[in-house]
Amino acid sequence: MIARRWKDAIARRGMLLMTGLPGLLVVLMLLGLLRKSRAILALKSFAGLLLGSGWHPLKGEFGFLPFIMGTLWVTLVAMVLAVPVSLLTAVYLSEYAPKFVREFTKPVVDLLAGIPSVVFGVWGVLMVVPFVGKGLAPLFGVYSSGYSVLAGGIVLAIMIFPTIIHVALEVFSSVSHELRETSLSLGATRWETVKHVVLRKGIQGIIAAVVLGLSRAFGETMAVLMVVGNVVRLPKSVFDPAYPLPALIANNYGEMMSVPLYDSALMFAALLLLVVVLVFNIGARIVLVRIERKVE
């Protein structure tokens, strides 16, 4: 009897400790990366790092602007492509689709979410890069190797479909059926009901879904790295190559210990990514938790 109580008491304390782990991990990541970036932050100004565009680690020159712009360009292209497609798909699945379409599509979306990013990258090299380089670029009368912002954006867009669709479906299912039925009974068409009731009621949640997709795109590394070209230069069009932040970190982990400040610079890049992603995620999650509470 006493042994059982003791076991329970010990287990309770052990589990309590572990439950603190996730919160602690977020803090530890921030502090760890911050500590490692201190070396470069002590020598360079914050603004100089973010806005400088010269990147010559051997000369001790670290300007992150080309990488930041590379990330922004690729993410923007991905969002422009992914948001309409994902939202229309989510609306179709939640409001229109017959049962068998829904039951077929949902596992497909799950599978798509499970495909490793390297595989997306290989596919991008095989299909998207030639499509952009040999198909689209001549059409617009420009030269492109195909390894470009656009190729990165297309691959990324497909990778974030599942994120946006999942969250949007949850948001749509939180809109009550009575509201929809009221609108339909007043003579509104289905699309009008979607437009004026479902989308309007769920607008905050939809924004959260988009932001979560955005932050996924922001940090995605391998797939983008493989198709984006990795040239340190400010991209001027979507057919130009770019060099996003995650790719910078992944490509240079080998040399970073042999050049002074280089490791600190790369850890600073990781810190930047983490901070941006945290801000996006925290904002989106707060909105989603609120919606969930309202439904309960």
Added chain:
Amino acid sequence: MMAYRRRHIEERIFKFLMMVSTGIVAGSLLVIVGTIVVKSLPALRPAMLFQTPKGGYYLGKEGGILNAIVGSLYLATGATLLAVVLGLPIVLYLNLYLKRSSAFAAITRFSLDVLWGVPSIVYGAFGFIVMMALGLRASLLAGILTVGLLELPIMTRAMDEVIRLVPQALKDASYSLGATKLETALKIVVKQTLPGILTAVLIAFGRGIGDAASVLFTAGFTDSVPTSLSQPAATLPLAIFFQLGTPFPEVRQRAYASAAVLTLIILAISLFSRIVFRKLTKHTIK
């Protein structure tokens, strides 16, 4: 009448756009898997699966990716075990020991959601820092630690979704028979939700085996199969990446074949988890 027609034309247009979008989403999976499989066929041979790289493999000579396949399986298995050991107690604590309204529970769930969104390259960088702090070299162990942390939020949130749904009456029935919380947790709640827990484990395993950015810093790469935790380990995603990076067409073709192997492993895991879920849910108390 005109307004009526305009409204219905708009309805039609949007319905059409929606169907096209859904087609794009579903079609992209088909196209990706199809392309990879078709392109891999010329290079996909048994030797690829059962041999380690011989000298000059990356120049197009004999050998296979056994090192990476085994390395990835070791790594993902270790990481998944670590994530279960950390994650299951967290979920049980959240659902049995804390109240629904607990602020601590809310913060923990929130942190897990946020961790889910942290890019794997950041896990890689963080793992690298931890590795240096512990005095480890790039090794199977360092890889397992990093990928384990990466899998933790994925697995924990998936388990939480199912364990949350265990009816309070079932727990109360167990308590009223004199069971402690721990006994209720292990003998009632875990048993009741086993299919969901297994699915969560498999999802996390699939994520772990496919991730490249986090192991880049921490697991290293080698041409031999690791025999201890302190040795570096090759992983499939990195093998694909490195092979694709060479200028030789034969080697690039092997990258496609390796990608097909990885894709098939992932699809098999996913299919398996669906079957497990169907089979096992027959025995739960409704």
